[in-house]
Amino acid sequence: MMGSDNQGFQEAHVYASREEMENLVLDDDDTSSKSYSAYRSATSLSPSILVTPADSDPLLAPSPYRDLRSPNAPDNNNNHSSYIEPPSYADVIFSPFDETNTGNEINGVESSNQFIDSPHSSASSSGSEYIKITVSNPQKVQETSNSLVPGGNSYVTYLITTRTTIPEFNGSEFSVRRRFRDVVTLSDRLAESYRGFFIPPRPDKNVVESQVMQKQEFVEQRRVSLERYLRRLAAHPVIRKSDEFKLFLQVQGKLPLPTSTDVASRMLDGAVKLPKQLFGESTAVVAPHEVVQPAKGGRDLLRLFKELKQSVANDWGGSKPPVVEEDKEFLENKERMNDLEQQLSNASQQAEALVKAQQDMGETMGELGLAFIKLTKFENEEALYNSQRARAADMKNVATAAVKASRFYRELNAQTVKHLDVLHEYLGLMLAVRSAFSDRSSALLTVQTLLSELSSLQTRAEKLEAASSKIFGGDKSRIRKIEELKETIRVTEDAKSVAINEYERIKENNRTELERLDCERRADFLNMLKGFVVNQVGYAEKIANVWAKVAEETSGYANESS
Amino acid sequence: MINTQRSTSGSSQSPRSPSSQPYLSVSVTDPVKLGNGVQAFISYRVITKTNLPEYQGPEKIVIRRYSDFVWLRDRLFEKYKGVFIPPIPEKSAVEKFRFSAEFIEMRRQALDVFVNRIASHHELRQSEDLRTFLQADEETMERLRFHETGIFKKKPADLMQIFKDVQSKVSDVVLGKEKPVEESNPEYEKMKHYIFELENHLAEAQKHAYRLVKRHRELGQSLSDFGKAAKLLGDCEGDALGKAFSELGVKSEALSVKLQKEAHQLLMNFEEPLKDYVRAVQSIKATIAERANAFRHQCELAETIKLKEINLDKLMLTRSDKVGEAEIEYKELKAESEEATQKFELIVNLMNEEIVRFQEQKTLDVGLAFHKFAKGQARLANSIADAWRSLLPKLEACSSE
Numbered sequence: 005m006m007g008s009d010n011q012g013f014q015e016a017h018v019y020a021s022r023e024e025m026e027n028l029v030l031d032d033d034d035t036s037s038k039s040y041s042a043y044r045s046a047t048s049l050s051p052s053i054l055v056t057p058a059d060s061d062p063l064l065a066p067s068p069y070r071d072l073r074s075p076n077a078p079d080n081n082n083n084h085s086s087y088i089e090p091p092s093y094a095d096v097i098f099s100p101f102d103e104t105n106t107g108n109e110i111n112g113v114e115s116s117n118q119f120i121d122s123p124h125s126s127a128s129s130s131g132s133e134y135i136k137i138t139v140s141n142p143q144k145v146q147e148t149s150n151s152l153v154p155g156g157n158s159y160v161t162y163l164i165t166t167r168t169t170i171p172e173f174n175g176s177e178f179s180v181r182r183r184f185r186d187v188v189t190l191s192d193r194l195a196e197s198y199r200g201f202f203i204p205p206r207p208d209k210n211v212v213e214s215q216v217m218q219k220q221e222f223v224e225q226r227r228v229s230l231e232r233y234l235r236r237l238a239a240h241p242v243i244r245k246s247d248e249f250k251l252f253l254q255v256q257g258k259l260p261l262p263t264s265t266d267v268a269s270r271m272l273d274g275a276v277k278l279p280k281q282l283f284g285e286s287t288a289v290v291a292p293h294e295v296v297q298p299a300k301g302g303r304d305l306l307r308l309f310k311e312l313k314q315s316v317a318n319d320w321g322g323s324k325p326p327v328v329e330e331d332k333e334f335l336e337n338k339e340r341m342n343d344l345e346q347q348l349s350n351a352s353q354q355a356e357a358l359v360k361a362q363q364d365m366g367e368t369m370g371e372l373g374l375a376f377i378k379l380t381k382f383e384n385e386e387a388l389y390n391s392q393r394a395r396a397a398d399m400k401n402v403a404t405a406a407v408k409a410s411r412f413y414r415e416l417n418a419q420t421v422k423h424l425d426v427l428h429e430y431l432g433l434m435l436a437v438r439s440a441f442s443d444r445s446s447a448l449l450t451v452q453t454l455l456s457e458l459s460s461l462q463t464r465a466e467k468l469e470a471a472s473s474k475i476f477g478g479d480k481s482r483i484r485k486i487e488e489l490k491e492t493i494r495v496t497e498d499a500k501s502v503a504i505n506e507y508e509r510i511k512e513n514n515r516t517e518l519e520r521l522d523c524e525r526r527a528d529f530l531n532m533l534k535g536f537v538v539n540q541v542g543y544a545e546k547i548a549n550v551w552a553k554v555a556e557e558t559s560g561y562a563n564e565s566s
Numbered sequence: 567m568i569n570t571q572r573s574t575s576g577s578s579q580s581p582r583s584p585s586s587q588p589y590l591s592v593s594v595t596d597p598v599k600l601g602n603g604v605q606a607f608i609s610y611r612v613i614t615k616t617n618l619p620e621y622q623g624p625e626k627i628v629i630r631r632y633s634d635f636v637w638l639r640d641r642l643f644e645k646y647k648g649v650f651i652p653p654i655p656e657k658s659a660v661e662k663f664r665f666s667a668e669f670i671e672m673r674r675q676a677l678d679v680f681v682n683r684i685a686s687h688h689e690l691r692q693s694e695d696l697r698t699f700l701q702a703d704e705e706t707m708e709r710l711r712f713h714e715t716g717i718f719k720k721k722p723a724d725l726m727q728i729f730k731d732v733q734s735k736v737s738d739v740v741l742g743k744e745k746p747v748e749e750s751n752p753e754y755e756k757m758k759h760y761i762f763e764l765e766n767h768l769a770e771a772q773k774h775a776y777r778l779v780k781r782h783r784e785l786g787q788s789l790s791d792f793g794k795a796a797k798l799l800g801d802c803e804g805d806a807l808g809k810a811f812s813e814l815g816v817k818s819e820a821l822s823v824k825l826q827k828e829a830h831q832l833l834m835n836f837e838e839p840l841k842d843y844v845r846a847v848q849s850i851k852a853t854i855a856e857r858a859n860a861f862r863h864q865c866e867l868a869e870t871i872k873l874k875e876i877n878l879d880k881l882m883l884t885r886s887d888k889v890g891e892a893e894i895e896y897k898e899l900k901a902e903s904e905e906a907t908q909k910f911e912l913i914v915n916l917m918n919e920e921i922v923r924f925q926e927q928k929t930l931d932v933g934l935a936f937h938k939f940a941k942g943q944a945r946l947a948n949s950i951a952d953a954w955r956s957l958l959p960k961l962e963a964c965s966s967e
Contacts, residue, residue, distance in 0.1 A: 340802070343802045344799075344802050344803070347795070347798050347799040347801075347802045348799065350795045350798060350799075351792075351795040351796060351798075351799045353795075354788070354791045354792040354794075354795040355792060355795075357788045357791060357792070358785075358788045358789065358791075358792045360788070361781070361784045361785040361787075361788040361789075362785065364781050364784060364785075365778075365781045365782070365784075365785050368774060368777045368778050368780075368781045369778065369781075371774045371777075372771065372774040372775060372777075372778055375767070375770045375771040375773075375774050376771060378767060378770075379767045379768070379771055382763060382764070382767055386756070386759075386760045386763075388756075388757075388925075389922060389925045389926075391922075391925040391926040391928070391929040392925050392929070394929050394933075395925075395928065395929040395932055395933070398929075398932065398933050398936055399932070399936070401936075402936050402939070402940065405940065409943070526803075526805075526807050529803070529807055529811075530807060530810065530961065530964055530965050533810055533811070533814060533957075533961055534958070534961050534962075534965070536814075537814070537954045537955075537957050537958060537961065538958070540950065540951075540954045541951050541954045541955050541958070544947045544948070544950040544951035544954065545947070545951045547943070547947040548943075548944050548947035548948045548951060551940045551941075551943040551944035551947060552940075552944040554936070554940035555937060555940035555941040555944050558933055558934075558936050558937035558940060559937060560933070561930060561933035561934040561936070561937045562934065562937050562938075
């Protein structure tokens, strides 16, 4: 198996220290092999495994949003067969470390990629639409423009390369340079345009950005997380074709999307407008085009106040609001999603702990093997009696087995991380779900507020008319007021219609997205389970074989003692 | 592990059953907690089965506690210099741990091994102290134990020796003698070096073995937690997928139990033998120290005799009337010196035998420990493979729905 047993032993023989042991144990000197000390670091590294230079289609890797072209894709075995295989699991996925596979990631991953590639390139149901995004080549840029900080601001840009066959993109391959701020912009614009959709959450900002930027590690981590994010966006059937996304990926130079202004400056704008609104100079009514955006985060403070008032009335007021969330199915689903999020969080945590325990096991086993190797060497050097030599030989077998088993544990763990990472992915997605649901409730709140307003406006108008009709010949000022009111009512009616449309649109988005999420999640989880299990079986078998051999070799001792 | 004797010692056979071989078999069993509070202790049943004439009857059961075993060991160490006395398990440093089931079991096992090794050693088994240990009633034992393990554990003679050693060391340094007197035996030097180095290597291996036990426990715990989480997730998902998660959770929890079991096995059958090996090496170090003492003693006497000889010659030349006295002293010293030389040479011979025996015994002990270790690991891995494998058809069924 392992070249030759002697070979492996002698190699190990030479290296005394643990680091050398690590280098010995793994053929590759990869970041992914260095430390699995934290699940986090493992997970942040594992995508880089997926990002092998060998182009593996990201669609086919277990990404959260699978592109199910055919709506009745019941049994997408092709899409999901990444880890399933025929009978002998031990042989299948894992190419043991005896393969001289240098310079690549861990062998197991390598070959599992191979599995993904072959059945898929031909039979994929999404064969006509392919998109692959790579983020690479971080470069530091000095901002020469005026800045308060002496020495200038610097930031990092990343090269974003896209290869695609999607017709909506003009072209099949292109690259742009973007900075993190651009990603934030993209994310914010998408959130505005695609309310009700489950939009994958973007990577976190880092508060002390410029300082942290110095570290290589941070930049690499960010590169990885950016890539992940963009790939998730690309996997979403609707968002991948959005204007925002296309612009982001294709347009050279400055990103042609409106930047998100600070909340502070928005609040300032709003504060400026407010007095005018109250004194009737500026419009006190929400313009229809603004209605499609939530009140929060906008510049219209008055609207914000009105909706706040409405929500308080909803909660504490005596009467039922004009329109309520009545969709029972939705409410059930919401409940279900809450529950799911909780359980996912728990499972994700326990998965982390499991990975750590497996890793520790492998490490300690390796250290034990090393200690025995040293002992063996010692006994051999100092042997005066044959009994010593015999013992040294036994010890060597045990040591070699322990080292092998240790390597297997590491490989097992690398795979386990990949599989269980799916839990983590979906947990992240629950944020998107919550956000989409809150889009819905804020749209509903807008509708309710407008309806309340309409009703109060109409009441005022009626009162005025009643008062005016009592005066013979009409009351000029009152009549004028009634006219104004009627105008306001008309505008508000328009706003109401738009708001209701928006609300319905969001509801529909919620519904389709939920369906899609459930479907894809089920498939992905099933895949994950299979992959996890197959992985465990395969490596357990290998480890068992290694130890069975040693047990066999030492069986003589069992017969001797009573 | 209970070792019945392997070779006959050639002692007389019992007239009652002329065809039976002489045997002496001991077991240490049934740990029971006695006493209260700080004074609580564990007592063990020691069962002796033998047909040797020196013993009272075919079977004898006595109650002993840990300090009794210590007494036995100390006595043997005193009387059988040169023999590698089997080691006993350490006192427990941590109070809390003292009465845990695991600790008690480990100690019982180690004490059982200890007594049996003595019973199968051709020199030690003839010891009177062993007979006392195995047969004396509890009161006698208590008296003996108390006497031995009193506050002044070191006998006055030992204390004198220590003072002498310090004295001679100081005078050596003052007089410019560099090293204390040591044997110049290259083979023996090599052996000493081997023993000291061996202890270091073994201690490290044992440390990792202990950690491995911990890792098994930790992995077991995490599998249990993971299983529970999977089950909850399954409840939430429902349908076929939910069932799949539940099944996974169940298997995971079952494996957790197996891992805890294996951890225990590992502790008893692998880590403990390694610890035992370390103790044995430490015992050898004690014997090495005894040999050094004997050698030094012999050398000192030899020196003293030389001086006395010179003195005697002087006295004889001057026809002093102190000659008679001096002659008597000289003869006494000579006898003492002979005795010291004999003792030393006995130790040397014994040690030569013992080291061979030790190496052979250890190869067997360690070989067995390795075998159990490998078997345990293989068994565990197979259980794991079986458990997960049984899930696969169910998962397949789920995906085809």
